[in-house]
Amino acid sequence: MGTTTKAIAGNEVLQQEMDKSKSRGFLKRTWPLHIMLLPAVILQFIFVYVPLGGLVIAFQDYKPYDGIFHSKWVGLEHFKFMFDYPDIKQVITNTALIAGLKIICGIIVPFVFALLLNEVSFNPFKRTVQTLVYLPYFISWVFLGGILNDMLASDGIINSVLHNWFGVKESILFLGDGNWFRFVVVLSDVWQQFGYGTIVYLAALAGVNPALYEAAEVDGATRWKQTWHVTIPSLLPIVIVVGTLALGNILNAGFDQIFNLYNPLVYSKGDIIDTFVYRTGILNGQYSLATAVGIFKSLIGFVLIIVGYKLAQKYADYKIF
Amino acid sequence: MHNSMKKLMLVSLTGVLAASLAACGSNNNTNGNKPSNDPAATSSGNAAATNNAGTDNAGSGADETGWDGKKYVEPITLTTVKGVGTNYFFKTGETMENNVLQKYMKDNLGIDVKYDWVVTDTNDAYKTKLRLMLSSGEKMPDVITYRGDMETVNMLIDSGQFMSVNELFDKYAGDEYKKAAALNPDTFLPVTRDGEKMALPVLDYAYNDDMVLWLRQDWMDKLGLQAPKTVADLEAIMDAFTNKDPDGNGKPDTFGMALGFKNGFLNWMTDVSWLFGAYGTMPGQWNKAADGTLSFGSVDPAAKQALSTLKTWMDKGWISKDSGLKDDTSGSEFFTKGQAGAIVGRNWLPDWPFGDLINNVPGAKYKAYPIPAGPDGKIGSQSGNPSVNGWMLINKKAAHPEALLRYYNFFFDNWANPQKGSEFENGFAEGYDWAKLPDGTITKDPQKYPDLFPNYADRTHLVEPIYYSLTFEGARQPALYADTMIKLYNGEAPTTPYEEQTKAVRKPENLEAMKIVMDQKDIRMKNYFQGPLTETMKSKNELLNKLVNESYSKIIYGQAPLDSFDTMVENWKKSGGDQVTKEVNDWYASASK
Numbered sequence: 001m002g003t004t005t006k007a008i009a010g011n012e013v014l015q016q017e018m019d020k021s022k023s024r025g026f027l028k029r030t031w032p033l034h035i036m037l038l039p040a041v042i043l044q045f046i047f048v049y050v051p052l053g054g055l056v057i058a059f060q061d062y063k064p065y066d067g068i069f070h071s072k073w074v075g076l077e078h079f080k081f082m083f084d085y086p087d088i089k090q091v092i093t094n095t096a097l098i099a100g101l102k103i104i105c106g107i108i109v110p111f112v113f114a115l116l117l118n119e120v121s122f123n124p125f126k127r128t129v130q131t132l133v134y135l136p137y138f139i140s141w142v143f144l145g146g147i148l149n150d151m152l153a154s155d156g157i158i159n160s161v162l163h164n165w166f167g168v169k170e171s172i173l174f175l176g177d178g179n180w181f182r183f184v185v186v187l188s189d190v191w192q193q194f195g196y197g198t199i200v201y202l203a204a205l206a207g208v209n210p211a212l213y214e215a216a217e218v219d220g221a222t223r224w225k226q227t228w229h230v231t232i233p234s235l236l237p238i239v240i241v242v243g244t245l246a247l248g249n250i251l252n253a254g255f256d257q258i259f260n261l262y263n264p265l266v267y268s269k270g271d272i273i274d275t276f277v278y279r280t281g282i283l284n285g286q287y288s289l290a291t292a293v294g295i296f297k298s299l300i301g302f303v304l305i306i307v308g309y310k311l312a313q314k315y316a317d318y319k320i321f
Numbered sequence: 322m323h324n325s326m327k328k329l330m331l332v333s334l335t336g337v338l339a340a341s342l343a344a345c346g347s348n349n350n351t352n353g354n355k356p357s358n359d360p361a362a363t364s365s366g367n368a369a370a371t372n373n374a375g376t377d378n379a380g381s382g383a384d385e386t387g388w389d390g391k392k393y394v395e396p397i398t399l400t401t402v403k404g405v406g407t408n409y410f411f412k413t414g415e416t417m418e419n420n421v422l423q424k425y426m427k428d429n430l431g432i433d434v435k436y437d438w439v440v441t442d443t444n445d446a447y448k449t450k451l452r453l454m455l456s457s458g459e460k461m462p463d464v465i466t467y468r469g470d471m472e473t474v475n476m477l478i479d480s481g482q483f484m485s486v487n488e489l490f491d492k493y494a495g496d497e498y499k500k501a502a503a504l505n506p507d508t509f510l511p512v513t514r515d516g517e518k519m520a521l522p523v524l525d526y527a528y529n530d531d532m533v534l535w536l537r538q539d540w541m542d543k544l545g546l547q548a549p550k551t552v553a554d555l556e557a558i559m560d561a562f563t564n565k566d567p568d569g570n571g572k573p574d575t576f577g578m579a580l581g582f583k584n585g586f587l588n589w590m591t592d593v594s595w596l597f598g599a600y601g602t603m604p605g606q607w608n609k610a611a612d613g614t615l616s617f618g619s620v621d622p623a624a625k626q627a628l629s630t631l632k633t634w635m636d637k638g639w640i641s642k643d644s645g646l647k648d649d650t651s652g653s654e655f656f657t658k659g660q661a662g663a664i665v666g667r668n669w670l671p672d673w674p675f676g677d678l679i680n681n682v683p684g685a686k687y688k689a690y691p692i693p694a695g696p697d698g699k700i701g702s703q704s705g706n707p708s709v710n711g712w713m714l715i716n717k718k719a720a721h722p723e724a725l726l727r728y729y730n731f732f733f734d735n736w737a738n739p740q741k742g743s744e745f746e747n748g749f750a751e752g753y754d755w756a757k758l759p760d761g762t763i764t765k766d767p768q769k770y771p772d773l774f775p776n777y778a779d780r781t782h783l784v785e786p787i788y789y790s791l792t793f794e795g796a797r798q799p800a801l802y803a804d805t806m807i808k809l810y811n812g813e814a815p816t817t818p819y820e821e822q823t824k825a826v827r828k829p830e831n832l833e834a835m836k837i838v839m840d841q842k843d844i845r846m847k848n849y850f851q852g853p854l855t856e857t858m859k860s861k862n863e864l865l866n867k868l869v870n871e872s873y874s875k876i877i878y879g880q881a882p883l884d885s886f887d888t889m890v891e892n893w894k895k896s897g898g899d900q901v902t903k904e905v906n907d908w909y910a911s912a913s914k
Contacts, residue, residue, distance in 0.1 A: 065455040065480040081860065086896065154642035155574070175646050176878065263583045263646050264870035265878060280863040284854065285472050
């Protein structure tokens, strides 16, 4: 009881202090910073928060010529339609599976690669490799899709190699067989993205305190032990940040990529929410439905980020915010 | 919808192509005869020339709209909006609002076209802006011209701001336009609501979308093969193409036919729908059944037979294993790379993409053949729908709704098929899209003769003012294209400028293909459904298309048994197909009243 009172009293004192500092020196000292922040806040407000109002069309039977204000209200009709859609289970499963695999591989591969690259002491080589693996990140999927389509064709370079060097008789339909399709999608995505992740981890590696390594060396730790006990623990926070933020993308399996690679043969294994929305919402002009699905996706992503963050806080004692 | 937009774009693309080819071709095409007695100074570049109407008395003889037969006595204003295409080029200082054609129409017809806004039409900017205009309730201009998806046209119609054109068309459309629109009885069907025509069609050349079978003639000759009459004949040819090494490189790297059915089975190139036609149906469209009702071709029992045949083709290696991963265009590369010996497509494929074939395989030869018949002698091929490539809507509140028709009439009468010696014989305006050399020859090469084409901003492209017209290309007489091609095919000498140009540009193979199209024009199976998307279509089309395409592809690839077709049809009906069929028939009943 006594401590509580004290705490409250303490809080009050603190509050008063803060109020004082605010009214006197704080704003006086910091107003240029607030002014500098203002344009960003305004932009954010206009281009991010105001358009959120458009979400109401998910609950309307939106007709462009009637506009937001005159379209008919239909409540949760579009959400109902989405969940009644016969293939919705398959589409969500595909999405979560492909996105999940992408997230997991997208963390592990650049992490390991950064560790390996970090061990290279010849700097020009390190920089060159770093740049080279980063390059695919900038190529659009329209273009990459064309290249992959050619490479993976039944008479393409991959099948030729398999045929000539490994004696594979039947050419493999990489993009015409559902299971191969998922594999290709995840692999090519990791290939495109891992250079970016590598840079993040390399930056984190550069920030590890050298004193830790010196101490470990004094204690007689081998290179491997140093990695295990110093490097990896130091990188863990950044892995958690990246992982937590990536959780929000669990329902984004990569529209550009799938759209440029898929075909009717792999619908059952490769059709994802975004391609489904493209065909239903955009091609058939069902803007309300497209918006409803978007809300659903954001909601799931939001919940996952919060849960992921809470877990990270609880088990890794890590705070982002 | 998506497909039809592609088609439209393609049609207009060919137009551009033909025009640019014409530009290249006519350099050498000594067009010796000077326009005999060209009165006024067209060389001023201002084209305010040959104003015959000048002799008329202003005021007298004008009808209630102020039109004296040739022009508005008091110039009127017609407001519109415009998406400037990437094929529009301007002289320095000219814009959409201020250019030679705009002035010409104002001076000679008294129609002053004003633009509420103009946007560069990349990434569907025009469509987006139109839709924004609708949703924000902005005031609509007098006239909206739109080329693209039907959905936007329907949206415009549904907005209720545009008038029925029934009376206008009857009263003010010129004979040429009326004749052109009447070539196909369905021309107005897509925009008819309760018997009211809600938009005017922009017409394009007819029979240009029809299919012929193209074969590699050098392979045919080498292997001593005969023209295919039936699908069975064609199969024998495909087998020879696949197994007898027609390209003579000793490798088994050739096959029968180029196909690409990733996006469906009714394609504008690399088409396979004709094989369904050989069994009596047409996939992806609404056909008329024996009892007069409309039914969807993809779920017709005849389609199952076609699929079974296609599966055989794939098993025998007559078509590529990658056919299901290719769309219309990428599938055509099988042919242009010299891998496949057959492709089904339109009469003008020699212009594009067959140029690639000649580049890739020097000495390759191709020839058009009629679409072969099925086992029961049935032949069927797609198209047969009206050749409309855009729509024009007129505001209910427009002060001069008839002005648009007069504008269009003018181009039908003077531009669509100009006679020798007439004003537009060589192009729209001298110094713009044509010029006369000192020896009287006509040139269309601004790069070679910079003095004759003054004020060009970009000399690599001919400035063609006709594209600035409200009606996209001035006017096109639908029958003209095919008629001219047949005339030339028969060896008749070209007489009009249009015929001369066609002769200069079109390859002999192209003429022959057009002849085949016209000989076979009775095999065309039109899509009877021309209305706006029905309610169930909007919500279920995606699901239904997915069902069909997935099932078709899996059957052809052997990933599902042939009998899964029947399951698919059951599913299709249950999942909304029956409802859609009902709605389509309701529409047909109301539209064909």
